[in-house]
Amino acid sequence: MESVIISYVTKALSEKPDFLAHTRRVVDYSKIIATTEDVDMDILVMSAWLHDICWYNRDLNTETLKTHAQESSIQAKEILEKINMSDKVIDKVSSTIVAHEQLPDNPSIEMRILFEADHLDRLGAIGISRIFSTWGVKTGLEIINKNILPQMETWFTTRKGFDLAREKIHFLNMFADNYNKEIIDSKRS
Numbered sequence: 441m442e443s444v445i446i447s448y449v450t451k452a453l454s455e456k457p458d459f460l461a462h463t464r465r466v467v468d469y470s471k472i473i474a475t476t477e478d479v480d481m482d483i484l485v486m487s488a489w490l491h492d493i494c495w496y497n498r499d500l501n502t503e504t505l506k507t508h509a510q511e512s513s514i515q516a517k518e519i520l521e522k523i524n525m526s527d528k529v530i531d532k533v534s535s536t537i538v539a540h541e542q543l544p545d546n547p548s549i550e551m552r553i554l555f556e557a558d559h560l561d562r563l564g565a566i567g568i569s570r571i572f573s574t575w576g577v578k579t580g581l582e583i584i585n586k587n588i589l590p591q592m593e594t595w596f597t598t599r600k601g602f603d604l605a606r607e608k609i610h611f612l613n614m615f616a617d618n619y620n621k622e623i624i625d626s627k628r629s
């Protein structure tokens with residue numbers, strides 16, 4: 441089943457290579473995090489492949505960012521219906537996808553893992569380059585300072601998720617410290 445979904449997603453996102461690369465990393469992170477958790481792998485892997493599927497025909501901006509989890513879940517539902525998945529599977533995958541940006545109260549383990557895998561890709565060198573290439577330097581710095589640095593340590597609750605995040609959290613803190621130091625130094629000279 442995974443291979444059917446991989447070929448669908450690869451084709452759909454072929455003109456959005458950054459989103460496809462992000463999706464692949466999120467699938468890989470999800471599989472790694474799942475190794476220490478009791479999880480339904482089929483639900484998790486399908487959700488990870490389809491979690492950002494709506495970007496194939498959407499442009500990223502602050503408005504579409506707010507609605508994309510919901511939109512991707514609707515599109516995922518349609519795709520899974522076409523390949524005759526059961527209603528139970530479709531409901532689980534779509535609710536897991538909806539939660540990847542903002543977890544509900546009492547999230548399922550699949551929701552938590554997808555959330556962590558997706559948020560891991562906002563940290564580290566790849567995360568920084570994605571933020572700046574998408575939003576530019578000024579808005580990118582605001583996102584890092586307001587939305588990532590103050591919250592990132594609360595995002596990870598699974599053992600593997602926290603392990604994977606530790607080095608990236610350290611790296612992003614170092615990046616922010618160095619950036620601020622260079623700005624201060626440049627104002628002095």
Ligand SMILES: [Fe+2]
Pocket residue numbers: 491492508509540541558
């Ligand atoms: Fe997303």
Ligand SMILES: [Fe+2]
Pocket residue numbers: 462466491492558
């Ligand atoms: Fe994502």
